[in-house]
Amino acid sequence: MTSPRTLYDKLWDRRCVKQNEDGTSLIYIDRHIVHEVSSAQAFEGLKAAGRKPWRTSAIIATPDHNVPTTEREKGIDGITDDTSRIQVKTLDDNCNAFEVPQFALKDKRQGIVHVIAPEQGLTLPGMTVVCGDSHTATHGAFAALGVGIGTSEVEHVLATQCLIQRKAKNLRIDVSGQLGRGVTAKDVVLYIISQIGTAAGTGCTIEFTGDAIYSLSMEGRMTLCNMAIEAGARAGLVAYDATTEAYVKDRPLAPKGADWDKAVAMWRKLKSDDGAKFDIDYFFKAEDIRPQVSWGTSPEMVVAVDATVPTVASLPENKSADYQKAMQYMGLEPGQPITSIQLDRVFVGSCTNSRIEDIRAVAEVVKGKHIAPTIKQALVVPGSGLVKQQAEDEGLDKVITAAGFEWRSPGCSMCLAMNADRLYEGEHCASTSNRNFESRQGSGGRTHLVSPAMAAAAAINGHFVDISKEAAL
Amino acid sequence: MKPFTQHTGQVYPFDRANIDTDAILPKQYLKSIRKFGYGDWLFDDLRYLDGGDVTTPVSERRKNPDFLLNHADYAASSVLLARDNFGCGSSREHAVWALRDYGFAVVLAPSFADIFYNNCFKNGLLPIALPNETIDELFAMSQSEKLFVTVDLQTQSIFTETHQWHFDIDESRRQNLLEGLDEISVTLKDADTIHAFEDKLKQAEPWVFQNIL
Numbered sequence: 001m002t003s004p005r006t007l008y009d010k011l012w013d014r015r016c017v018k019q020n021e022d023g024t025s026l027i028y029i030d031r032h033i034v035h036e037v038s039s040a041q042a043f044e045g046l047k048a049a050g051r052k053p054w055r056t057s058a059i060i061a062t063p064d065h066n067v068p069t070t071e072r073e074k075g076i077d078g079i080t081d082d083t084s085r086i087q088v089k090t091l092d093d094n095c096n097a098f099e100v101p102q103f104a105l106k107d108k109r110q111g112i113v114h115v116i117a118p119e120q121g122l123t124l125p126g127m128t129v130v131c132g133d134s135h136t137a138t139h140g141a142f143a144a145l146g147v148g149i150g151t152s153e154v155e156h157v158l159a160t161q162c163l164i165q166r167k168a169k170n171l172r173i174d175v176s177g178q179l180g181r182g183v184t185a186k187d188v189v190l191y192i193i194s195q196i197g198t199a200a201g202t203g204c205t206i207e208f209t210g211d212a213i214y215s216l217s218m219e220g221r222m223t224l225c226n227m228a229i230e231a232g233a234r235a236g237l238v239a240y241d242a243t244t245e246a247y248v249k250d251r252p253l254a255p256k257g258a259d260w261d262k263a264v265a266m267w268r269k270l271k272s273d274d275g276a277k278f279d280i281d282y283f284f285k286a287e288d289i290r291p292q293v294s295w296g297t298s299p300e301m302v303v304a305v306d307a308t309v310p311t312v313a314s315l316p317e318n319k320s321a322d323y324q325k326a327m328q329y330m331g332l333e334p335g336q337p338i339t340s341i342q343l344d345r346v347f348v349g350s351c352t353n354s355r356i357e358d359i360r361a362v363a364e365v366v367k368g369k370h371i372a373p374t375i376k377q378a379l380v381v382p383g384s385g386l387v388k389q390q391a392e393d394e395g396l397d398k399v400i401t402a403a404g405f406e407w408r409s410p411g412c413s414m415c416l417a418m419n420a421d422r423l424y425e426g427e428h429c430a431s432t433s434n435r436n437f438e439s440r441q442g443s444g445g446r447t448h449l450v451s452p453a454m455a456a457a458a459a460i461n462g463h464f465v466d467i468s469k470e471a472a473l
Numbered sequence: 474m475k476p477f478t479q480h481t482g483q484v485y486p487f488d489r490a491n492i493d494t495d496a497i498l499p500k501q502y503l504k505s506i507r508k509f510g511y512g513d514w515l516f517d518d519l520r521y522l523d524g525g526d527v528t529t530p531v532s533e534r535r536k537n538p539d540f541l542l543n544h545a546d547y548a549a550s551s552v553l554l555a556r557d558n559f560g561c562g563s564s565r566e567h568a569v570w571a572l573r574d575y576g577f578a579v580v581l582a583p584s585f586a587d588i589f590y591n592n593c594f595k596n597g598l599l600p601i602a603l604p605n606e607t608i609d610e611l612f613a614m615s616q617s618e619k620l621f622v623t624v625d626l627q628t629q630s631i632f633t634e635t636h637q638w639h640f641d642i643d644e645s646r647r648q649n650l651l652e653g654l655d656e657i658s659v660t661l662k663d664a665d666t667i668h669a670f671e672d673k674l675k676q677a678e679p680w681v682f683q684n685i686l
């Protein structure tokens with residue numbers, strides 16, 4: 001009998017090729033997702049050394065970080081920013097030269113790396129998934145090990161199909177009970193980070209457990225695991241269950257027929273054993289979680305929508321200076337109600353919240369209404385061409401544009417403002433993305449992280465409102 | 474990577490602690506898609522009087538006459554001598570590429586930032602941590618005249634005509650440099666093991682290997 005193992009232990013063991021003497025291990029990589037920003041030097045390194053990708057069937061490439069979200073029919077030549085165009089073109093050239101499969105700019109399947117892979121069944125339970133992007137943690141929603149890597153590691157995985165890793169610690173975050181009305185996966189993860197801080201997960205893989213977690217859809221679980229990185233963790237995980245199975249079934253690259261049965265039998269074991277040991281444990285109650293809004297410049301600077309920006313007296317001593325600096329940057333007064341913050345722009349998108357469920361949530365809130373006159377721009381940027389298509393098939397784009405939102409083409413967009421979508425100096429934005437760092441969404445911009453429903457309601461009202469008390473839900 | 478056994482070169486004394494990766498290569502150059510060709514931008518803020526980015530032709534920029542690396546006497550240096558905590562700050566590997574592309578082969582300092590130190594070995598640059606007294610001695614020698622040293626990795630020694638010092642280095646890293654093995658080459662030594670693992674996986678989980686397009 002082996003001793004009880006955590007889900008992370010199992011995923012690690014399943015793909016451990018070799019243990020090195022220095023304590024690192026060689027981990028086999030099943031899926032490698034490649035985008036335009038972190039791959040050019042890796043391909044150049046490969047070329048310089050006369051190497052080829054180890055296994056092209058492991059790789060999927062797509063441009064997403066700095067693609068424009070308008071006029072996409074023009075393709076690569078339509079990208080007006082020089083550096084962006086060169087990066088997207090370089091990815092295209094490299095995919096052709098190395099015979100790497102690509103969902104190119106005009107492909108319906110193009111989109112944000114962490115949206116397209118699950119959608120296609122390129123991410124499957126039990127897999128190891130890497131990408132030159134920190135939010136690769138997203139894929140942990142499938143009981144897969146998703147790890148973000150740097151450019152040298154991208155080259156290493158291309159050349160060897162393996163990653164050198166040191167095993168992380170096991171951290172469990174349990175949320176028991178039932179989530180209240182208007183409380184989504186985004187609120188859960190923002191709440192967790194506000195409680196444990198952005199460094200709590202350092203050196204750890206987080207497994208999210210508890211009935212509140214298991215009640216989430218796959219979209220919700222992806223939102224949750226996506227932000228494990230904001231809690232400092234290397235990866236986030238949710239155990240395999242019937243929800244996972246239903247989502248994966250019939251995806252283009254999911255196993256079929258006898259293979260499906262074989263796979264499912266294997267996948268059903270992808271959960272932590274009873275009595276498995278976690279190095280660190282946190283326990284939360286779903287009832288304590290209200291719709292959340294970030295007020296500061298770190299994803300831990302978060303409060304409930306009906307609360308206020310912290311008062312100076314309430315600040316923890318070791319963080320007081322940082323928190324006051326954040327208030328200053330955000331142009332907020334200590335003790336100011338969250339609902340009094342006037343918004344300039346609204347962004348629904350990013351690998352955290354740009355899936356069909358998110359678009360539906362927005363449509364439901366804004367149906368028959370119109371964005372406030374004080375809102376300069378409200379963007380909805382679907383995560384992939386297929387999400388866009390499905391939303392249009394459901395008529396959601398009509399509802400959303402009738403309410404005054406702009407309906408765009410897929411990409412990272414205003415999440416990191418590498419394309420033309422951005423905030424300007426001093427502007428406040430209700431954003432469904434994952435990072436509220438200074439200038440992340442544009443120089444001098446002020447980001448408030450929220451759920452899609454909260455962003456939608458804020459667009460209608462021009463300021464934050466408590467979605468759990470809104471009639472339209 | 475080229476094997477590194479012995480290197481003889483001129484010492485460039487850069488008498489400063491905490492030289493961070495932004496000073497080694499400013500952030501505007503991260504926009505480049507290249508892995509090579511960063512040499513002209515090494516220590517950019519110090520070397521040039523006017524600002525620049527990836528699109529500015531270097532020939533049109535004004536060099537700072539007060540920066541020693543711009544002097545004909547020092548331009549061909551290949552052994553960088555600095556103070557504590559060299560390579561701190563952002564994790565950008567581009568900083569190592571800039572040093573390498575300029576022509577530096579060795580960096581001597583009392584201590585290095587962790588990630589920078591690791592990145593050096595991925596790119597064939599040899600960082601050597603030496604005791605403060607040795608660093609002091611080297612600074613004194615290089616300031617009075619042009620100093621050439623030979624760094625011998627085989628014997629782990631640094632010597633001039635008159636002096637000799639020993640240095641320590643992790644054995645596996647030393648071997649990899651001696652054989653010219655970058656991390657990828659090291660992993661590829663296990664290619665058979667990886668293939669065997671992959672073959673078993675193909676039997677157990679064939680869906681992992683489906684062609685995507």
Ligand code: SF4
Nearest residue numbers: 135350351412415416
């Ligand atoms: S949407 Fe934002 S966080 Fe996600 S991959 Fe793109 S830039 Fe990164």
